[in-house]
Every structure is written in structure tokens, then in C-alpha cells.
Amino acid sequence: MARLEFWYDLASNYSYLSAMRIDQLAATAKVDIEWRPFLLGPVFKEQGWNTSPFNIYPAKGAYMKRDMQRIAVQRGLRFQLPEPFPARSLLATRLALLEEADDWTRNFCKSVFIAEFALGEDISNPDILSNILVKLGVETAEALATAQSPALKKRLREHTAEAIKKGVFGAPSFITEDGELFWGDDRLEQALAWQSNQSTYSLKEKE
Amino acid sequence: MARLEFWYDLASNYSYLSAMRIDQLAATAKVDIEWRPFLLGPVFKEQGWNTSPFNIYPAKGAYMKRDMQRIAVQRGLRFQLPEPFPARSLLATRLALLEEADDWTRNFCKSVFIAEFALGEDISNPDILSNILVKLGVETAEALATAQSPALKKRLREHTAEAIKKGVFGAPSFITEDGELFWGDDRLEQALAWQSNQSTYSLKEKE
Numbered sequence: 001m002a003r004l005e006f007w008y009d010l011a012s013n014y015s016y017l018s019a020m021r022i023d024q025l026a027a028t029a030k031v032d033i034e035w036r037p038f039l040l041g042p043v044f045k046e047q048g049w050n051t052s053p054f055n056i057y058p059a060k061g062a063y064m065k066r067d068m069q070r071i072a073v074q075r076g077l078r079f080q081l082p083e084p085f086p087a088r089s090l091l092a093t094r095l096a097l098l099e100e101a102d103d104w105t106r107n108f109c110k111s112v113f114i115a116e117f118a119l120g121e122d123i124s125n126p127d128i129l130s131n132i133l134v135k136l137g138v139e140t141a142e143a144l145a146t147a148q149s150p151a152l153k154k155r156l157r158e159h160t161a162e163a164i165k166k167g168v169f170g171a172p173s174f175i176t177e178d179g180e181l182f183w184g185d186d187r188l189e190q191a192l193a194w195q196s197n198q199s200t201y202s203l204k205e206k207e
Numbered sequence: 208m209a210r211l212e213f214w215y216d217l218a219s220n221y222s223y224l225s226a227m228r229i230d231q232l233a234a235t236a237k238v239d240i241e242w243r244p245f246l247l248g249p250v251f252k253e254q255g256w257n258t259s260p261f262n263i264y265p266a267k268g269a270y271m272k273r274d275m276q277r278i279a280v281q282r283g284l285r286f287q288l289p290e291p292f293p294a295r296s297l298l299a300t301r302l303a304l305l306e307e308a309d310d311w312t313r314n315f316c317k318s319v320f321i322a323e324f325a326l327g328e329d330i331s332n333p334d335i336l337s338n339i340l341v342k343l344g345v346e347t348a349e350a351l352a353t354a355q356s357p358a359l360k361k362r363l364r365e366h367t368a369e370a371i372k373k374g375v376f377g378a379p380s381f382i383t384e385d386g387e388l389f390w391g392d393d394r395l396e397q398a399l400a401w402q403s404n405q406s407t408y409s410l411k412e413k414e
Binding site for chain 1: 254264266267269270273274277374375376377387388389390391393394397401
């Protein structure tokens with residue numbers, strides 16, 4: 001089956017929107033989703049930012065909140081921004097990579113996104129993450145210890161480096177098997193259409 | 208009839224996308240469009256930028272070109288970026304305000320967008336603008352002189368100040384009668400739905 005890479009940061013609010021709907025849309029489009037968590041921090045640093053552009057540019061930040069509210073209502077989702085925003089997503093992201101199976105990453109990350117953006121919880125807090133792990137049937141203490149292992153730290157660094165190498169500059173991003181990059185929750189349908197060849201586009205060659 | 212403000216810069220490629228489709232979508236939604244040209248330059252300056260973010264952030268700029276190509280093909284539009292990008296849109300924008308009627312602004316601006324983004328012409332060149340004026344049946348020399356008048360310069364400054372006051376931070380932007388701001392060609396349908404009350408949103412009160 002065709003595969004589409006879904007690149008996201010657990011602290012990214014627009015990634016939350018995509019995470020909540022990508023499985024259903026992908027099933028309809030007959031596309032498998034590779035869940036690829038990474039850290040936006042190093043990506044933003046390459047652009048000279050030390051925090052989210054929503055914090056650096058207040059008009060953009062105010063707009064984003066209203067945009068999120070409108071879309072959340074339209075899709076029947078709860079939405080609030082956690083404090084602080086963006087949340088420190090490092091520990092949660094390492095946990096997301098505990099197992100290399102997409103199923104693990106998907107289930108864990110959806111729970112993290114809901115805790116953070118539907119309930120406003122602090123996902124840098126190990127207690128919040130432990131609650132999620134327990135519900136997923138995971139040995140909590142062991143998982144938290146493994147998340148601090150050099151192997152997991154390395155895996156996350158590799159993920160983030162791969163994202164940058166592939167041209168990712170924001171989240172969510174979607175990359176098709178033939179290397180097309182789509183950025184933003186509002187490009188998800190287009191990315192799936194491209195990958196599943198149910199596309200209406202005739203543009204398949206590169207510039 | 209319900210009215211929606213369409214704020215755009217003549218040098219903005221995503222504004223081109225909206226200009227080419229907004230009339231048809233608005234007719235279907237039974238919404239009148241107010242064409243509101245303004246200058247992004249002063250808006251960007253407020254954010255500390257001295258050119259388009261597509262030039263400041265190369266990964267974003269490269270992505271924008273590919274995104275535009277894909278969407279243009281999908282919609283049957285020609286697309287190329289003019290050199291230099293962004294074009295100096297000052298003279299063209301003043302001409303767009305020659306008459307206060309939406310029809311004048313709409314017809315002139317569509318021609319400018321096509322010259323610029325379909326044909327790659329330099330819209331800071333008075334000869335290019337003269338060609339457009341002639342085709343619209345306008346006394347060219349007089350129009351170009353009027354465009355340099357204090358009255359037109361003032362009108363454009365007021366437009367841009369109004370945009371900033373209303374929270375506009377990029378283009379295209381759409382503002383409904385009840386003050387909702389939508390940013391980006393990909394929010395055009397949502398803005399029209401909000402204004403025409405054919406909306407599926409129940410969120411009508413402010414935060």
C-alpha cells in the first residue's frame with residue numbers, strides 16, 4: 001500500500017488537528033501513514049528563532065488562536081493552548097519513539113495531543129505522561145528510564161535531522177513516496193490525493 | 208447583500224490565487240466582495256522584515272514555489288514568479304485606487320496579477336501598466352499622473368493603515384462584516400461560508 005510520511009511536533013497545535021483526522025482520511029484514500037515525530041526547535045533555530053513564530057509575531061499568534069477555535073468547532077474538537085506554549089515536548093517525543101511500530105507512536109501521540117490541546121495539560125510533566133502510559137498498558141517507570149537512554153536520544157536526533165534534510169520547515173508536514181512535501185493541516189487532503197493517485201493534478205514531474 | 212473584504216497586495220502570489228477565483232465563489236455564496244489593495248511592505252516592517260519571508264527563509268521560499276505550481280495546475284492557471292520577487296507594486300496599487308468602485312479595482316488588479324504571475328512581467332514598469340490601462344479604456348497619461356497625486360498616495364496609506372489596524376499581517380486576508388479575520392487563499396471558502404451564514408460553524412461569539 002502507498003505510504004505517506006506524517007511529520008509533526010507534539011507541541012504543534014496544527015499537528016494536533018492533523019493527528020486527530022489523518023487515520024480516517026488515510027483509510028479512505030487507501031494510504032498508510034508513517035508517524036514521524038520530530039522536534040521543531042532545531043528547525044526554528046536554523047531560521048533564527050528561539051521560540052514559536054506565534055510568540056515572536058503577536059498578530060500571527062492572535063490569529064492562530066482564533067483560527068484554531070474556528071476549525072476545532074467545525075470538527076467537533078476541544079481546543080485550548082497549554083501554558084506555557086509551546087510546551088516542552090522533548091520527553092514526550094522520546095517516549096513516542098519507544099517502539100518503532102507506527103501503532104505505538106500513533107496511539108501514544110494521539111493521547112498526548114488530547115491531554116495537551118483538548119485538556120490543556122502540561123506534557124513536560126512526567127506524571128501526565130505516566131497516566132497516558134498506564135492507559136496504554138506500558139510499564140511506566142521502565143518507559144521513562146528508556147526514554148532517557150542514549151539510543152532513544154539518538155533516534156530522535158536522527159528523526160529531526162532527517163526532517164530538515166527533507167526540507168521540512170514547519171509542522172505538520174507530509175512527504176509522499178516520490179518526495180513531494182506538503183506543509184500544514186490544510187494541505188493534508190492534497191498530500192493524500194497526490195500519494196494515492198486519486199489526484200486531479202497532472203503535474204507529476206519536478207520543475 | 209452580505210459583504211466580505213478582500214485584502215491583498217499586488218505583489219503577493221497567494222493573493223493572485225484568490226483574485227482569480229473569488230468572484231465566482233462569492234457569486235455562489237451570494238456575497239459581495241470589497242477589493243482592498245494595500246501594501247505588505249509596512250506590515251512586514253512591523254514584523255522586522257525588509258522583504259518577503261519567502262526571501263528571508265529559503266526553505267519556505269522553495270516550498271512556496273512548488274505549492275504554487277501544484278495549485279496552479281490543479282486550477283488551470285499559469286504560474287511563474289516575476290523577477291525580482293516580490294515586485295515593486297507601489298505604482299500599480301495606486302492605480303488600483305484610481306476609482307473608488309470595486310469594479311474598477313477588480314478589473315485592473317486581475318489584469319495586473321495575470322501580467323505578473325501568469326506572464327512573468329514586471330509590474331513596476333509603467334509601460335506594462337499602460338498596456339493594461341489601454342485595454343481597460345483608460346486615458347493612460349492622465350491615469351499615471353493621477354496615480355502620483357497626493358490624494359491617491361494618501362488613500363493608499365490609509366488603506367494600509369486600516370489593514371494593520373484590523374489585524375492583517377499577511378495577504379490575502381478576508382474580513383467579514385462581524386470582524387472575523389481569515390488569512391490565506393486556503394481560508395477563502397471558510398471566510399465566505401462565515402459571511403454568508405451557510406457556515407457549518409456554531410462558533411459565532413468571540414472568545
